[in-house]
Structures are given as structure tokens and as C-alpha cells.
Amino acid sequence: MRRALAAVACLALLLPAAASAHATMREATPAEQGRVETPPTEVRLRFDQAVTAPPRGIVVYAANGRVVSGAVTTERGGTVMRTFVKGLVRGEAYTVRWREISADGHVGTGVFTFGVGVDPPPPTEAVGASGMTWRDDVARWALFASLALLIGVVGIRLLVLPRTVDPRVERRVHMLGTFGAVAAVNAGILGFVLRSANALQVSGVDLLYADLSPFAESTRFGIAFLVTTLGFGVCLTILAVAWVLDQPALRWPAFLLALALVWGFPLSGHQATEPNSSLLGEVADWVHLVTAMLWVGGVLTLAVVVWPLAPALRRAAFLRFSRIAVGLIAVLVVAGTVVAIERLPEVADLWETSYGRTLLVKLGLVLVALSWGGIHHTFVRPRLERGESSPGVGRSLIGESAVAMAVLLAAAVLVNGAPPPVETGGDAAVSPRARS
Amino acid sequence: MLPRAEIAHWLFGAGFLFFGLVILSEAIVGPEVFRRRLWRACLSPSLALLAGVWLWVIAIFSTFSTLHLIAHSMWAQAATAAGAVQLAVVLGRLRSPYWSLVTSGVLFVSGAAFLVHEQNGWLFARSAFLHHLIGWTLIVASLLPLGEALRPRRPVWTVGLAATWIAIAVMLFSDRDVAPIFGHLSDLAGGGLP
Numbered sequence: 001m002r003r004a005l006a007a008v009a010c011l012a013l014l015l016p017a018a019a020s021a022h023a024t025m026r027e028a029t030p031a032e033q034g035r036v037e038t039p040p041t042e043v044r045l046r047f048d049q050a051v052t053a054p055p056r057g058i059v060v061y062a063a064n065g066r067v068v069s070g071a072v073t074t075e076r077g078g079t080v081m082r083t084f085v086k087g088l089v090r091g092e093a094y095t096v097r098w099r100e101i102s103a104d105g106h107v108g109t110g111v112f113t114f115g116v117g118v119d120p121p122p123p124t125e126a127v128g129a130s131g132m133t134w135r136d137d138v139a140r141w142a143l144f145a146s147l148a149l150l151i152g153v154v155g156i157r158l159l160v161l162p163r164t165v166d167p168r169v170e171r172r173v174h175m176l177g178t179f180g181a182v183a184a185v186n187a188g189i190l191g192f193v194l195r196s197a198n199a200l201q202v203s204g205v206d207l208l209y210a211d212l213s214p215f216a217e218s219t220r221f222g223i224a225f226l227v228t229t230l231g232f233g234v235c236l237t238i239l240a241v242a243w244v245l246d247q248p249a250l251r252w253p254a255f256l257l258a259l260a261l262v263w264g265f266p267l268s269g270h271q272a273t274e275p276n277s278s279l280l281g282e283v284a285d286w287v288h289l290v291t292a293m294l295w296v297g298g299v300l301t302l303a304v305v306v307w308p309l310a311p312a313l314r315r316a317a318f319l320r321f322s323r324i325a326v327g328l329i330a331v332l333v334v335a336g337t338v339v340a341i342e343r344l345p346e347v348a349d350l351w352e353t354s355y356g357r358t359l360l361v362k363l364g365l366v367l368v369a370l371s372w373g374g375i376h377h378t379f380v381r382p383r384l385e386r387g388e389s390s391p392g393v394g395r396s397l398i399g400e401s402a403v404a405m406a407v408l409l410a411a412a413v414l415v416n417g418a419p420p421p422v423e424t425g426g427d428a429a430v431s432p433r434a435r436s
Numbered sequence: 437m438l439p440r441a442e443i444a445h446w447l448f449g450a451g452f453l454f455f456g457l458v459i460l461s462e463a464i465v466g467p468e469v470f471r472r473r474l475w476r477a478c479l480s481p482s483l484a485l486l487a488g489v490w491l492w493v494i495a496i497f498s499t500f501s502t503l504h505l506i507a508h509s510m511w512a513q514a515a516t517a518a519g520a521v522q523l524a525v526v527l528g529r530l531r532s533p534y535w536s537l538v539t540s541g542v543l544f545v546s547g548a549a550f551l552v553h554e555q556n557g558w559l560f561a562r563s564a565f566l567h568h569l570i571g572w573t574l575i576v577a578s579l580l581p582l583g584e585a586l587r588p589r590r591p592v593w594t595v596g597l598a599a600t601w602i603a604i605a606v607m608l609f610s611d612r613d614v615a616p617i618f619g620h621l622s623d624l625a626g627g628g629l630p
Contacts, residue, residue, distance in 0.1 A: 209501055
């Protein structure tokens with residue numbers, strides 16, 4: 001069995017070595033996400049090595065989906081692919097979808113837009129791009145859950161638990177916080193790749209060789225991805241150093257940096273891109289996210305750190321968290337209300353749009369979680385204050401944590417959904433997924 | 437926005453050369469002497485941690501293919517894990533010699549990522565040849581920490597590891613995006629064209 005496994009492992013390593021010649025696109029004319037003032041007569045793509053052009057190697061689409069490109073040819077030893085385009089007019093944006101076959105048989109793909117006399121839309125709005133799918137929702141949920149560990153567990157350790165705790169508690173906080181940072185960075189990469197794939201319309205091996213740079217450099221979510229990936233990588237390093245040096249205070253910079261990085265979500269989400277966006281909405285969105293992470297992380301910390309590992313700490317931790325939870329939830333609800341009012345200007349949107357209905361589901365789950373917390377606050381807290389035992393609280397906290405995770409899933413679906421169009425001076429920002 | 441690949445390789449080559457020389461110094465004078473100063477004991481693990489951060493920078497510049505993005509993020513996480521564990525070992529926070537298995541795993545995963553991320557064959561161009569060579573060197577070198585875990589405190593493991601990093605530094609210095617290797621350059625390479 002071991003020999004078979006070793007043979008499979010060796011084969012797996014030999015396979016990529018046997019692959020040969022995969023090309024990367026180096027330059028496009030017109031430029032990716034570029035603006036030209038006169039309609040071009042051709043589209044040229046230069047690669048770092050020779051490629052074979054499939055029959056529809058370059059297809060250029062007008063905004064209405066009409067194909068404006070012709071046959072594809074190669075030149076300069078196969079390193080340049082070109083196609084003639086005709087009928088392009090000023091004031092319109094165009095989508096270029098390209099595919100090349102490298103010598104290894106892998107198909108490289110890419111998509112970009114350019115505008116003639118106008119600024120082009122981001123590549124996520126290219127002709128043929130699809131909206132979010134359940135996979136994007138799962139990736140976003142994984143990111144939120146990771147942040148609940150990174151910000152919530154580390155934050156509650158710093159803000160709620162006593163300075164000195166049982167070493168086992170410290171170890172588990174370190175473990176969960178570090179896992180949160182690792183998961184945040186990988187969930188961020190997964191989310192970025194999946195969202196790019198929706199626009200590229202590729203999957204599997206083709207996705208591995210797809211060019212993601214137009215999304216990283218020309219979209220808000222791409223720029224937010226670059227900053228947060230680097231930031232969470234730094235958070236991971238700081239948490240690792242805090243663990244190695246046994247300096248819990250070093251977690252403060254990681255915690256504060258993670259709080260700052262959460263700002264990337266409002267800056268790249270609906271709060272910044274919808275026509276009626278405001279600074280108040282962005283701030284409210286950030287506050288909403290941060291308080292939610294602290295609340296979920298707090299419940300998780302009690303459920304999986306304090307209750308199983310430190311019976312002596314249960315009373316103090318529960319009472320301290322209970323005190324700040326009330327404030328957290330108040331701020332969370334106010335900030336969430338501000339965001340909801342901005343996204344749903346009409347009450348009827350709540351039941352008439354898919355976005356509104358998702359929000360109702362999320363509110364229902366939040367009510368369940370708050371009721372659960374309310375029961376803890378009303379019945380468990382007084383017992384613990386009196387020094388009485390309260391059996392079953394550990395299991396109840398795990399239940400509350402599970403509901404909190406469900407709330408995060410609903411939040412992920414909501415964030416990935418498109419809010420209903422908002423009338424601004426006669427123009428409507430129509431979103432394809434809003435009204436069903 | 438993208439820095440040229442060879443510049444990133446040369447910077448990492450310089451880092452790995454210094455890293456290898458530090459480990460070689462420790463092998464020559466022995467860990468007891470080398471670790472008398474705390475900063476010297478912490479130097480090589482700290483360099484690995486720093487390389488992890490720097491690799492995140494490279495990762496976010498590697499969006500020209502999904503494969504490069506994932507490979508660089510794997511190296512970043514591998515460097516952080518290896519640096520943190522080694523730092524914990526030299527500071528006495530972790531004591532078991534079996535923690536060397538983390539370094540072994542990290543070297544293996546890094547080598548495998550090198551092989552997977554290189555999309556061209558050995559003789560396609562110089563950079564492809566060196567990427568394959570680096571990948572296999574790292575995979576073979578993953579046996580050295582394994583030896584350290586099973587037969588601790590033998591200089592051969594440390595010398596081997598130092599030689600590995602110095603060799604990888606030389607490979608990275610020799611790396612260019614497209615150049616002949618053994619007089620051969622694939623017709624498909626096309627990098628010499630404008």
C-alpha cells in the first residue's frame with residue numbers, strides 16, 4: 001500500500017514536468033480596460049511564446065452582444081494573435097474574449113473590455129459574464145467565518161478575558177486565531193478566483209491557466225483582494241510571532257490590522273458602488289461587519305475555548321462578554337438598519353425582491369440568535385452571578401454558535417446578491433439578480 | 437504594475453544565499469557556539485518569516501495566471517510555517533526533534549508547487565529548466581529535516597540544508613525568463629521577439 005502511494009505521489013510530480021509550453025499574454029492592443037478615442041480596426045494580443053489560434057481565438061462583442069470581429073490570424077512566429085474588427089463606433093464599450101492553445105495543449109483564456117471614446121466597464125460586466133453562483137456564496141461565507149475566528153476570537157481574548165489565563169486557553173486562542181488568518185487569506189483567494197471565473201466563463205484546468213490580471217487591476221473587488229491578501233498574510237505572520245515569543249500583547253497589531261482590512265468589504269461592495277452610496281453607508285457597513293465578527297467570535301470563544309478548557313474562568317468570561325454583548329448587538333442592529341435603509345429605499349422591496357427576501361431570512365436567523373442570547377442573558381447570567389452551577393450551558397453556546405454561523409451564511413448570500421435598482425435623478429441602476 | 441520575473445528571482449536569490457550562509461556558519465561552528473547570541477539563533481527562522489511576507493507581495497503580483505497566484509501563496513504560507521516552527525524550536529518553546537518534520541513537509545510542498553507551477557518542459561528555456569531543477573532539489577532536500585528528526589544533531593543535515601539554499605540561490609541568479617539552456621531554446625519560446 002505504501003509503495004503504491006509513493007508511486008502515485010512520484011507520478012503526480014512527474015506529470016507537470018512532462019507538460020510543456022504554456023503561454024502568457026503580455027500585451028493587448030487596444031489595452032486591457034483601456035480607452036481609445038478612435039475606433040480601432042484590429043485587436044492584437046502579444047504572448048510571451050508562440051501559440052496556436054483556435055477558430056474563435058479572439059471574439060470582440062459590442063455591448064448588445066453583436067460580434068464585430070472577423071477571422072483570427074497569427075504572426076511573428078505565432079507570438080501575436082490578431083483579428084480585424086469593423087463597425088465600432090464612438091461612445092460604446094466592447095468586450096474581447098480570447099483563447100489560445102499552447103504547445104502543451106492547455107487552453108489559455110482571458111477577457112477584457114475597452115471603450116471607444118468612453119471609459120470601459122470592469123471585466124466583471126463583460127458581455128457573457130454570469131452573476132454570482134452558490135460557489136461564490138460559500139467562498140464568501142468561508143471568509144466571514146474565518147474573520148469571526150481572526151477578529152472575533154482574538155478580539156474577545158484581548159478585550160474580555162483576563163490578562164493571565166490557563167495556558168491551554170491561550171494555546172487554543174492562538175490556534176483558532178492563526179487558523180482564522182490562514183483561512184481568511186485562502187478563502188479570499190478562492191472568492192477572487194471564482195468571481196473572475198464567472199466573467200471568464202471557464203472552469204477546471206482552463207481556469208488554472210486563465211489570466212486574472214484584468215480583475216485584479218481594474219475592479220474594486222480585485223484591488224480589495226490584493227490589499228486584503230497581503231494584509232491577512234501580515235496578520236498571519238504577526239500571530240505566528242506572538243505565539244512563538246509567547247507575547248499575547250503582540251496580537252493587538254494583528255487584531256487592529258484585521259479590523260482595518262474589513263474596510264475592504266464596504267469599499268468594494270454595494271456600499272461603494274450603488275448610485276445612492278454614501279460615506280455613512282460605508283462606515284455603517286464596516287461597523288456592522290466588525291460588531292458581527294466580535295459577537296460571533298465571542299460566542300465561539302465561550303463555546304469552544306472557555307467552557308471545555310477553563311471551568312474556573314467560565315463565570316468571569318460569561319459575565320464580561322454578556323456586558324459587552326448588549327452594546328455590540330445594539331450597535332450591530334443600528335448599523336445594519338442604516339445599511340438596509342440605503343439598499344432598500346422602499347419597504348415593499350423586502351418581499352418583492354430577492355435581495356429583500358434574503359434579508360428577511362437573515363433577519364429571521366438573527367432573531368433566533370438574539371433570542372438564544374437573550375435566554376442566556378435572562379436565565380444563565382443571574383445564576384452564574386449568584387455562583388450557582390448552570391448545566392448544559394456549553395451545549396447551548398454551541399447551538400448559539402451554529403445559528404450565528406447560519407447568520408453569516410445568509411449575510412454572504414446577501415452581500416453577493418444585487419440590491420434592487422435605486423432611482424437617482426431619473427437613471428435607474430438596473431441589476432440583473434435583483435427582481436425575480 | 438508587474439515587476440519583471442527575473443528581478444523577483446534575483447532578490448530571492450540574494451535572500452536565499454544569505455540564508456544558506458547563515459545556516460552554513462551554524463554548521464561550521466556548531467549550534468552551541470552559534471546560538472550563544474540570541475539574535476544569531478533567531479536569524480535564519482526570522483529570515484524565513486520575512487520571506488513569507490515578501491512572498492505575499494509576489495503572490496499579489498502573480499495574477500497573470502491562477503496557477504502562479506496559488507503557487508506563490510502556498511510558498512508564502514510554507515515559509516511562514518517553517519519560520520515560526522524553527523523560531524519556536526531555537527527559543528525552546530518547542531522541544532521535540534520531530535518538529536523538523538514541519539520543515540520537511542514545507543520543503544516538499546514548496547518543491548511540488550515549483551514543479552506544478554512551471555508550465556513548460558525542462559528544455560523549453562533556461563527559466564523552465566531551473567524551475568524544474570529547483571523543484572526537484574527542494575523535494576530531495578526535504579529528506580534532510582527528516583534525517584534531523586530521526587537522527588538529531590548530526591552536522592550532515594545542517595550542511596546539506598545550507599548547501600541546498602546556496603545551490604538554489606545560484607539557480608535563481610542564473611534564472612532568466614527566456615534564454616537558451618545547453619544551447620537549446622524551444623521554437624515555441626518566442627521571448628526574443630518584440
